[in-house]
Amino acid sequence: MIVLDYNNLMFYGGALIVSLIVGFLLKLPLKVNKESFESNVFFPTIFIVLGLCAITKFLFGYNIVYGIIIGIISAIFSKYAINLFSGVDYGVNSHNN
């Protein structure tokens, strides 16, 4: 059962807001393109923030400082995700042929 207390909301909400701001400052595109491998401000940043917050909460506990650090890390990860996991447009090419 999730507990919606003040600290929990600050942890998750703070991390989300910081990640969106840092993603915007890192010039990630605002438009969501379902077919593209390039990251944008919202995807996959939001899911990385939520996952890392949950892992950190189970391992080390939670406070707003951890939230801010996770937000910054998630935005940087999202920016360079295309370099870590490069994608190939196999389906598009085979469809044209």
Add this chain to the structure above:
Amino acid sequence: MELIPTIIELIKIIIATIICWLNFVIVDSFFGLPKTPGVSGANVIANKIKSKGGNINGGYFMGNIVCSPDASAGTLIASMFYYVLGFEGGLIGALLVYIGNRLCNDPGYAGTIGTITATMLIFVFCDLLKVLNIEYFIAGMVIAIFTIQGFLPIYASKLLGNIAKSLKVI
């Protein structure tokens, strides 16, 4: 006398199966799995299904869910993580599914969003309404994948193709 609780459990598993089935088929269809094969393995599976009389778009769908962890695997992982760690386990599941998706040459939208919607559905049915247990979702998802991949795959591909057409994906 022990027959009635068993039947009630079976009915609950079937309800969980239907919820899981609808979740992953709708999310996967919406994010374009029936449109194009993501990798060549999906193309091979689709062509095999088509040569046996099935639908090519349903075949792309089935090939894609074999070749990368999409909303189908996302629903299963969300059920298992929810069982072990609660609601926040579902969030960890979404992160892991995203990494798995990207390793399998998939943009990752279908898998992560399918995991999050599955987590929310499990939260609504298990924690808010308290009508189903989380175990039923794990069993239900295994049965739901079996109905697509194992049990009559040719008819399943035709059904998936029709669903994709009615959702205007293809």
